[in-house]
Amino acid sequence: MADVIILGSMALDTIETPFGKVERVLGGSASYAAYAASFFAKPAIISVVGEDFPEKEKNVLLERGIVLDGVKREGKTFHWEGFYEFDMNEAKTIKTELNALASFTPAVPENYKGIQHIFLANIDPSAQLEVIKKLKNPGLIVMDTMNFWIEHKKKEVLEVMKHAAILLLNDGEARQMFQTTNLVKAAKQVLALGPEAAIIKKGEHGALLFTKGHHFNAPGYPLEEVKDPTGCGDSFGGALIGCLAKAKKHDQATLRKAMVYASAIASFNAEDFSLQRLKTLAWKDIEQRYQEFVSMRNF
């Protein structure tokens, strides 16, 4: 049986960065998150793809042991087209074709219902709420979102937060959501709204963990070549929930270690387009990078 549910999008992405261009490659928050989680646990996806979704990409996920029983198939696959400029910090969208995602109502297969670790990856918060409603016993919920939902569906985002134990946000989203430039203040507001932990992802600057009375600072990995940052936040979240599912706990020490593993996976993800780099990863690579994180913050 799988031990992590991942709700999110599955997409075919067309991406251009200063290092190249790829067309209609595997993407979407659920794809990245599930692949990342699979290094630590057995993920089961809830999502939707179109009739055009390539068998090849489906097999990439199945071969990692990822359960796809909760993936609907109808119409055309969600397609995102975007590019990154020289600074690689922000994706610029050229085109978003929601397609099958537009009318998507997630279903939770029977064989998913006992799973205790849930990652609500970036997707419409109404879909996140639907999954929470349909789960008999939702267990530990980790929630991600993005600026678009904070802007357009803030009420629903706040509603999902009430159910989440851990909220992931990037720094820009945290500032946007709580209208403060100060991340400490933003995190305090998260904790007041329900979650017991707020994780603020800062890209190359690492990630911060705020819990009541504790603060942890996970460093960014000093990458010399960032080829494509798409999916870094999703793979961070997937690796995080995977680690927590593997440990079967989420105390302070476990959360901290999970964040470092998540940072390691996300740093690998940026080294190539789509899931290319994750596909070539061996466990020893992950362990080696984890040790680099240990050594680069030792004093």
Place this chain on the structure above:
Amino acid sequence: MADVIILGSMALDTIETPFGKVERVLGGSASYAAYAASFFAKPAIISVVGEDFPEKEKNVLLERGIVLDGVKREGKTFHWEGFYEFDMNEAKTIKTELNALASFTPAVPENYKGIQHIFLANIDPSAQLEVIKKLKNPGLIVMDTMNFWIEHKKKEVLEVMKHAAILLLNDGEARQMFQTTNLVKAAKQVLALGPEAAIIKKGEHGALLFTKGHHFNAPGYPLEEVKDPTGCGDSFGGALIGCLAKAKKHDQATLRKAMVYASAIASFNAEDFSLQRLKTLAWKDIEQRYQEFVSMRNF
């Protein structure tokens, strides 16, 4: 005898932030750096003030045991007026009156000449070169600079770098100087130009240390209230050289510890205007914050 030379500006600053306004208060890179260094070592300043420089401010420095024999007195004191907007990340300049600083040629008093630890804080690189030339045996040189000099006197900045063992830059300056957004690449270029260590200061995101074959990531302190960030970079540099002078070495382990003490001092500095917070600091406050840094990066 003093054990650290600090070359830099001494100023009267007029600063407005969302938290208040102060007029003609003690500022300048040498004032901040020397005060910060004084927690760890005995600093001696090389700088210039005007006839209008208040006795009161001079006494603030003398009472910390800071040597002022190398501080000239002529004309009017350098005056900087600026403000910070809501995000507090970048100082906006309203007015810069160089005054005595405009024609300043630094002199090195005889009693400074055996001092082995030199901090060339932010000031015209021609003044930095002048001090290097006048020192008999310059020992360990730590160098800081700013965007203005990189833009207008890059050749001189590069010349100073040849003599520096450790270069301090903020992230924006590193990107500007080496025309890359990638800090790892920028740091590699620093190391190819002479310095054995490049320290990149990233404000709230902490600081990075690059040496041949090693990388260290010092976290930022999660400050809930930033009242005035003026002088944080200078106090970071001052505390750093102070720690190195105290340790009488600058191996990897010493550099890392020094960076954390420097981050602690800089974080205190942001808590109030001018040197107000540093003036109230006791050693136990510094040790306590150092321990907070230890705990927030432990995993």
